[in-house]
Every structure is written in structure tokens, then in C-alpha cells.
Amino acid sequence: MSNPLDDPKADPFQIARQAAQVIAEKSGIAQHDIALTLGSGWAKAADLIGETVSTIDASEIPGFTRSEVVGHVSTIRSILLPSGKHALVLGARTHYYEGHGVRRVVHGVRTAAAAGVKTMILTNGAGGIKTSWLPGTPVLISDHINFTSASPIEGANFVDLTDLYAVRLRDIARTVDSSLDEGVYMQFRGPHYETPAEVQMAKAMGAHIVGMSTALEAIAARQSGLEVLGLSLSTNLAAGISDSPLSHKEVLEAGKEAEPRISALLAAIVAKL
Numbered sequence: 001m002s003n004p005l006d007d008p009k010a011d012p013f014q015i016a017r018q019a020a021q022v023i024a025e026k027s028g029i030a031q032h033d034i035a036l037t038l039g040s041g042w043a044k045a046a047d048l049i050g051e052t053v054s055t056i057d058a059s060e061i062p063g064f065t066r067s068e069v070v071g072h073v074s075t076i077r078s079i080l081l082p083s084g085k086h087a088l089v090l091g092a093r094t095h096y097y098e099g100h101g102v103r104r105v106v107h108g109v110r111t112a113a114a115a116g117v118k119t120m121i122l123t124n125g126a127g128g129i130k131t132s133w134l135p136g137t138p139v140l141i142s143d144h145i146n147f148t149s150a151s152p153i154e155g156a157n158f159v160d161l162t163d164l165y166a167v168r169l170r171d172i173a174r175t176v177d178s179s180l181d182e183g184v185y186m187q188f189r190g191p192h193y194e195t196p197a198e199v200q201m202a203k204a205m206g207a208h209i210v211g212m213s214t215a216l217e218a219i220a221a222r223q224s225g226l227e228v229l230g231l232s233l234s235t236n237l238a239a240g241i242s243d244s245p246l247s248h249k250e251v252l253e254a255g256k257e258a259e260p261r262i263s264a265l266l267a268a269i270v271a272k273l
């Protein structure tokens with residue numbers, strides 16, 4: 001299936017504006033306020049934050065594609081929050097490891113910005129490096145290390161990433177759960193998990209959580225002027241931190257087990273934004 005973002009001459013921001021236009025038409029909501037990308041373990045939050053106004057298949061929106069990953073959803077949902085704000089749940093995340101390029105990875109974030117969104121919530125399932133994080137522990141992202149060697153920004157555009165993960169939003173999250181820990185997220189390209197040696201490298205570099213998403217999206221969000229809240233679910237201890245090998249099945253199971261609890265947490269955070 002062809003995607004307009006794959007044409008190198010296309011302007012990704014123009015396609016994002018077209019996508020936002022389609023979302024506005026199909027949902028009947030002209031402007032959205034908050035967008036959420038729900039990673040492994042977080043999907044149930046979409047059912048808890050408010051009333052779904054409209055569900056749009058990703059294939060109907062320019063630049064979006066159906067997810068290749070089992071357990072990931074491929075719809076965009078418009079949700080009316082109790083506060084009267086409108087949220088967009090972007091359920092068609094493209095991962096960098098899928099090999100379709102960075103433009104596709106950040107298209108959801110750019111579409112959200114074009115739809116009027118000011119607050120971007122990025123969530124993921126990830127591996128934890130702190131042994132105190134039992135599988136199923138939610139962690140606030142305080143900063144990231146982009147280890148993909150890629151950037152969503154094209155050309156000589158030197159975007160500042162200081163305080164990329166807004167202190168204001170992290171403080172709000174902690175008013176919901178004061179026990180929320182925070183850490184530095186390191187995005188690897190994947191799709192393989194790390195070797196134990198790579199996890200030790202990540203730790204030495206200052207990372208606490210390792211994953212395969214979020215950093216590139218957060219950079220694009222900042223470029224578009226959005227305030228970013230990042231949350232990881234530590235579904236597993238990263239390779240070599242515990243003795244047991246990693247299995248995608250066990251990671252999904254840990255996510256499923258934690259899902260009701262962390263989705264309720266996220267819904268309570270969203271209610272305070």
C-alpha cells in the first residue's frame with residue numbers, strides 16, 4: 001500500500017495537515033487539545049478517559065498505516081473528556097524498526113499538532129534497568145537518550161531539547177501517584193532486545209529504561225511546540241539485569257497484568273490536565 005510520506009518530495013507537515021483535516025471531518029471535532037499514543041500495556045486508558053466520539057481506521061487517514069505488531073491497534077479515536085476537552089488517541093504507532101523511515105514514525109505527533117493539540121502523552125512498554133522496578137512498574141520519563149542515530153527533523157533546524165519532558169506535567173502526574181519514580185529512557189532501534197552488554201552500556205550512559213519508541217516522537221513533538229508527558233511501563237527487567245531471557249509473550253503478559261492499574265493511573269492524570 002502506498003503512503004504519501006514515502007515520496008521524498010512530499011512535505012510531511014502538509015500531509016499532517018491533510019490528516020488533521022480528515023480527522024476533523026470524520027470526527028466532527030474541529031480542534032483537539034490532548035493526544036495520547038498508547039504503547040504496550042496502556043491501551044485500556046482509551047476506554048477510561050472519556051466518551052469515544054468517533055473511531056477512525058488508520059487506513060482512511062493520509063500518511064497512516066495499519067500496525068504490523070500483534071497487540072497494537074490501528075485506529076484513531078476522538079474522545080470527549082469530562083472536562084470538555086477533546087483527546088485524540090493515536091492507535092497506529094509506526095516503530096522505527098519497521099524500516100519505513102522517521103517521517104512515518106512521527107506522523108501521528110505531527111498530525112496531532114496540526115489538529116490543534118498542545119499536550120502530547122507518549123507511553124510505551126520498556127525494559128527496566130533498576131532492579132527495584134518489579135515487572136509492571138510505571139515510570140515517568142524525565143529525559144531521553146536517542147540511540148537510533150536518526151532524527152525526525154530535516155535540514156538545519158536546531159531544536160532545543162532542554163526540559164523536553166515537561167516538569168509541569170510530571171508534577172501533575174505525581175499529584176495522582178506520589179510514588180511514581182522517574183528515569184531516563186533510551187531508545188534503541190530494535191526490533192531485537194539488547195544484549196546484556198548493551199544494557200550495561202545504557203546504564204553507564206545514564207539510562208534507566210530501554211525501549212524502541214518515544215524518543216523520536218518526543219523530538220518531533222517539541223519541534224511542533226507541544227508539551228510532552230512520557231510514561232514507560234517497565235514490563236521486564238532489561239536483558240542481563242535479571243537471569244531470565246526475554247520473551248515477547250512474557251512481556252505482553254506482564255503488560256496485560258498491569259494494564260488495568262496503569263490505565264486507571266493514566267486516566268486520572270489526564271483528568272488533571
Ligand code: 8IG
Nearest residue numbers: 125126127210211212235238
Ligand atoms: I516491552 O527490554 C519492552 N520493550 N529495547 N528492551 C527494549 N525494548 C523493550 C524492552 C526491552 N521491553
